[in-house]
Amino acid sequence: MIVESNNPPVNALGHAVRKGLVEAIEAAEADEAVKAVVIACAGQTFFAGADVSEFGTPKAFEAPMLPQVVDRIEACTKPVVAAIHGTALGGGLEVALSCHYRVAVPSAKLGTPEVKLGILPGAGGTQRLPRVAGVEKALEMCATGNQVSAKQASDFGLVDRLIEGDLLPHAVAYAEEVRDIRPLPKSSERQDRVEGVADSVFDDFRKANARKFRGFDAPEANIQAVKVATQKPYGEGVLEERRLFMELMSGKQAKAQQYFFFAERKAAKIDDIPDDTRPRDIRRVGVIGAGTMGGGISMNFLSAGIPVTIVEMSQDALDRGTGVVRKNYEASAAKGRFTGEQVQQAMGNLNPTLDFDALAECDLIIEAVYENMDVKKEVFGRLDKIAKQGAILASNTSYLNVNEIAASTSRPQDVVGLHFFSPANIMKLLEVVRGDKTAPDVLLTAMQLAKRIRKVAVVAGVCHGFIGNRMLMPRQVEATKLLLEGASPEQVDRVHVEFGMPMGPFQMADLAGVDIGWHRDPNRIENVRDALCAIDRWGQKKGAGFYDYDERRQPSPSPKVQQIIEDFAAQQGVERREITDQEIIERTIYTMVNEGAKILEEGMAQRASDIDVVWVYGYGWPVYKGGPMFWADNYEKLDTIVAGLKRNEERMGDDASFSQLLLDKAEKGEKFTR
Numbered sequence: 001m002i003v004e005s006n007n008p009p010v011n012a013l014g015h016a017v018r019k020g021l022v023e024a025i026e027a028a029e030a031d032e033a034v035k036a037v038v039i040a041c042a043g044q045t046f047f048a049g050a051d052v053s054e055f056g057t058p059k060a061f062e063a064p065m066l067p068q069v070v071d072r073i074e075a076c077t078k079p080v081v082a083a084i085h086g087t088a089l090g091g092g093l094e095v096a097l098s099c100h101y102r103v104a105v106p107s108a109k110l111g112t113p114e115v116k117l118g119i120l121p122g123a124g125g126t127q128r129l130p131r132v133a134g135v136e137k138a139l140e141m142c143a144t145g146n147q148v149s150a151k152q153a154s155d156f157g158l159v160d161r162l163i164e165g166d167l168l169p170h171a172v173a174y175a176e177e178v179r180d181i182r183p184l185p186k187s188s189e190r191q192d193r194v195e196g197v198a199d200s201v202f203d204d205f206r207k208a209n210a211r212k213f214r215g216f217d218a219p220e221a222n223i224q225a226v227k228v229a230t231q232k233p234y235g236e237g238v239l240e241e242r243r244l245f246m247e248l249m250s251g252k253q254a255k256a257q258q259y260f261f262f263a264e265r266k267a268a269k270i271d272d273i274p275d276d277t278r279p280r281d282i283r284r285v286g287v288i289g290a291g292t293m294g295g296g297i298s299m300n301f302l303s304a305g306i307p308v309t310i311v312e313m314s315q316d317a318l319d320r321g322t323g324v325v326r327k328n329y330e331a332s333a334a335k336g337r338f339t340g341e342q343v344q345q346a347m348g349n350l351n352p353t354l355d356f357d358a359l360a361e362c363d364l365i366i367e368a369v370y371e372n373m374d375v376k377k378e379v380f381g382r383l384d385k386i387a388k389q390g391a392i393l394a395s396n397t398s399y400l401n402v403n404e405i406a407a408s409t410s411r412p413q414d415v416v417g418l419h420f421f422s423p424a425n426i427m428k429l430l431e432v433v434r435g436d437k438t439a440p441d442v443l444l445t446a447m448q449l450a451k452r453i454r455k456v457a458v459v460a461g462v463c464h465g466f467i468g469n470r471m472l473m474p475r476q477v478e479a480t481k482l483l484l485e486g487a488s489p490e491q492v493d494r495v496h497v498e499f500g501m502p503m504g505p506f507q508m509a510d511l512a513g514v515d516i517g518w519h520r521d522p523n524r525i526e527n528v529r530d531a532l533c534a535i536d537r538w539g540q541k542k543g544a545g546f547y548d549y550d551e552r553r554q555p556s557p558s559p560k561v562q563q564i565i566e567d568f569a570a571q572q573g574v575e576r577r578e579i580t581d582q583e584i585i586e587r588t589i590y591t592m593v594n595e596g597a598k599i600l601e602e603g604m605a606q607r608a609s610d611i612d613v614v615w616v617y618g619y620g621w622p623v624y625k626g627g628p629m630f631w632a633d634n635y636e637k638l639d640t641i642v643a644g645l646k647r648n649e650e651r652m653g654d655d656a657s658f659s660q661l662l663l664d665k666a667e668k669g670e671k672f673t674r
């Protein structure tokens with residue numbers, strides 16, 4: 001008997017699907033003619049987990065809940081085979097684990113991504129997976145949420161057979177093969193792979209992932225749940241799993257991470273373009289500039305199988321740029337991210353040339369030249385003359401006015417900003433900057449192309465710094481003022497790292513380059529940054545910036561920088577004082593929230609959750625705090641933010657210009673995010 005779920009788009013295990021599964025198993029058991037059962041899914045994928053949209057609603061608690069479903073499947077007196085294609089994730093993998101056998105097509109992926117939602121597999125997954133796949137694999141899958149391929153799953157016993165060809169008929173044939181085998185293999189009863197596991201396995205895993213798990217609650221709970229599987233029989237282990245699941249589910253981090261799951265997907269939607277808008281066909285991409293950004297940008301398209309024509313002005317620059325691209329690919333291949341063949345194919349799709357007119361054959365042309373408006377206008381003027389009709393002309397500018405750039409062409413409707421974040425081939429965020437005249441189909445093309453090159457795209461309006469950098473700037477201004485007023489770079493950075501950021505403002509400046517945006521005149525010293533740049537303290541690349549660096553680039557506080565700060569404060573008559581950590585949060589992170597509110601009220605972002613997506617993917621904001629706007633709503637509360645900003649108003653001067661939207665929402669007790 002074939003039991004097939006058909007619940008697009010991903011066969012999420014909502015109440016109806018759960019009920020259907022139990023009814024089907026009971027019917028199969030009652031029917032003498034049925035000797036075995038195959039559970040399969042129609043559409044793009046096997047069950048992709050519980051229905052996350054049911055979380056927090058009564059539907060999630062409507063019987064049968066998933067633990068009952070999986071136990072009912074495993075208790076079936078006839079063999080049940082899971083036929084897996086697409087992605088068997090979360091509850092989907094738990095359903096498969098409760099089946100007596102699992103077969104899959106080679107392209108299938110399996111995983112327990114619950115940890116990314118701030119929870120853990122709550123339907124026996126932390127108890128069955130180690131019993132089937134072994135403790136080390138179960139730890140890796142449950143605590144990191146990383147998927148495994150069907151081949152890998154087959155290698156470590158999670159999949160019983162890989163199916164070449166049509167899945168369903170082969171799954172039925174497999175069911176025929178096993179129909180009379182008894183006793184039925186029940187994963188909950190297997191003990192061989194969970195006995196005699198040393199504590200060091202868990203401690204070593206914790207140590208190896210400490211940096212990645214820092215600040216998160218769910219990874220540790222997943223580790224504890226998997227460890228219980230080695231200490232207690234299944235029946236008791238699931239009780240502990242349930243306890244840990246409920247504890248996580250009721251916490252702020254799970255709410256933040258589940259909010260973010262939908263926020264990320266919502267960002268891909270453009271609210272105000274006609275439904276019948278269709279994307280343009282992008283077959284070849286042109287990139288102008290083979291520097292760090294141009295090379296990284298090119299790799300995104302090459303890795304997605306899209307040919308790239310890359311243009312430079314000198315052979316030397318072109319050779320250097322393409323050499324860096326090849327080196328990056330080879331380094332990734334050495335880490336197993338690409339095969340040698342994929343590297344060859346990508347490099348074979350790269351067409352380096354000095355001939356600017358070669359861009360005429362491209363459907364999308366991205367300039368990644370020097371961040372100067374005159375240079376950009378000159379390039380777009382030339383593009384306007386040679387690019388084919390309908391080609392999309394994109395600027396990788398990180399803050400310049402896209403409308404002004406578009407005005408240097410006769411086709412402003414074809415111009416858009418594509419702001420990649422460095423390193424462009426690694427960072428997932430892409431700000432798609434919508435000019436006043438950018439055509440809807442150009443915008444739609446950019447958003448869909450972003451998904452194709454595995455970026456998370458967010459639409460931004462034309463303003464200085466768009467969304468991310470616009471919020472970064474006031475943070476930087478306040479952070480620098482705090483130095484003069486008495487804080488040290490290491491105190492400000494520590495507060496941000498303890499908050500959950502990967503690094504603080506000054507560590508970030510040293511990494512990116514203190515000299516970015518510097519006027520280059522060593523005699524013109526108007527602030528601490530100028531003073532550092534004037535003496536070659538440009539950051540890590542110079543071995544010194546706000547911090548001193550040893551040969552392994554390990555930072556240490558710099559007495560020289562402290563002296564420069566104190567001299568500057570004295571020069572400006574700033575009386576230094578003790579600065580509390582709380583004030584640093586208020587002067588920097590509250591200020592970011594205020595700027596985010598201004599971005600919203602000016603229509604420079606479609607929605608508050610888009611701002612959160614920018615900050616998580618562009619700057620490493622801790623996803624367990626949702627993003628600046630979610631955090632303001634749910635961790636700090638808006639009236640607290642307003643009070644904090646008011647408390648510091650006189651110190652912040654004109655930077656404290658309050659967003660009216662923030663004031664209104666705080667006043668009314670409303671939130672930015674849902």
Ligand code: T1G
Pocket residue numbers: 009010012045048049050051052053066087089090091092094113114117119120121122123125262265266
């Ligand atoms: N529940 C509800 N909706 C879901 C969903 C889910 N599990 N997964 C995807 N969607 C929606 C998504 O919001 C989008 O909707 C559409 O499907 C396409 O998704 C008890 C408690 C499966 C790899 O975490 O990883 O099981 O925007 O754009 O790129 O232990 O979706 O079109 O309206 O992502 O092809 C665990 C999450 C749940 C899997 C497909 N499962 N999903 O990627 O499409 S918790 C997950 C994914 C759980 C149990 C626990 C991906 C995908 P819309 P998409 P895609």
